[in-house]
Amino acid sequence: MQSPNTPSLTHLPDELLQNIVNHLEDESLIQLSMTCKRLHFFVLPIVFARANILDNNINDAACFYLHDPPFHILHALQLALFVQNIDFLGINFGYRTSMVLPYARELHKLVTCLPSVKRFYLSLSYSSSPSAPHPGWQKEVIPLLDLVVNRSCFLSSVKLQVRLWQLSPLLKA
Numbered sequence: 001m002q003s004p005n006t007p008s009l010t011h012l013p014d015e016l017l018q019n020i021v022n023h024l025e026d027e028s029l030i031q032l033s034m035t036c037k038r039l040h041f042f043v044l045p046i047v048f049a050r051a052n053i054l055d056n057n058i059n060d061a062a063c064f065y066l067h068d069p070p071f072h073i074l075h076a077l078q079l080a081l082f083v084q085n086i087d088f089l090g091i092n093f094g095y096r097t098s099m100v101l102p103y104a105r106e107l108h109k110l111v112t113c114l115p116s117v118k119r120f121y122l123s124l125s126y127s128s129s130p131s132a133p134h135p136g137w138q139k140e141v142i143p144l145l146d147l148v149v150n151r152s153c154f155l156s157s158v159k160l161q162v163r164l165w166q167l168s169p170l171l172k173a
Contacts, residue, residue: 010038021046030076040081047076063088065121074106078113086114090121100124104140108147116152123159 009017021029021043029043051073053064062083066073069091077083091107093100111117124141148156
């Protein structure tokens with residue numbers, strides 16, 4: 001047990017705390033943000049800044065467009081006490097088809113926490129290669145879209161990009 005006179009991490013000056021958290025990875029900062037409000041409001045903006053989410057987007061009516069964001073960003077948005085509403089949420093998965101299901105699950109959790117999402121944009125890529133496993137994006141994306149519609153969304157857009165792969169030189173006649 002810590003004695004009452006021993007300073008804790010939360011009692012450090014901002015400059016010293018900044019030096020400490022600069023050496024931590026985002027996932028560690030997210031965990032640290034769950035310990036107390038002071039650290040929550042101190043470290044989560046750092047996580048968002050590292051992901052190029054600007055401070056002016058984090059307010060009462062935020063707009064987020066995330067292009068291939070790190071996976072932990074969606075979890076951080078769920079936790080952020082200062083993100084109360086999201087007017088526009090856009091996410092582009094790029095060609096990382098293996099990430100569609102986990103991202104869609106995290107997006108579902110995020111949208112569940114929000115009172116409304118007025119505009120929603122989702123860009124998916126689908127590999128039609130016979131050697132690639134079916135990403136199963138419909139299992140998670142369709143319920144996500146249903147949820148978005150139930151969150152007072154008046155404009156939603158889903159863009160599906162199909163990436164075709166050449167089968168085999170042996171199949172050419």
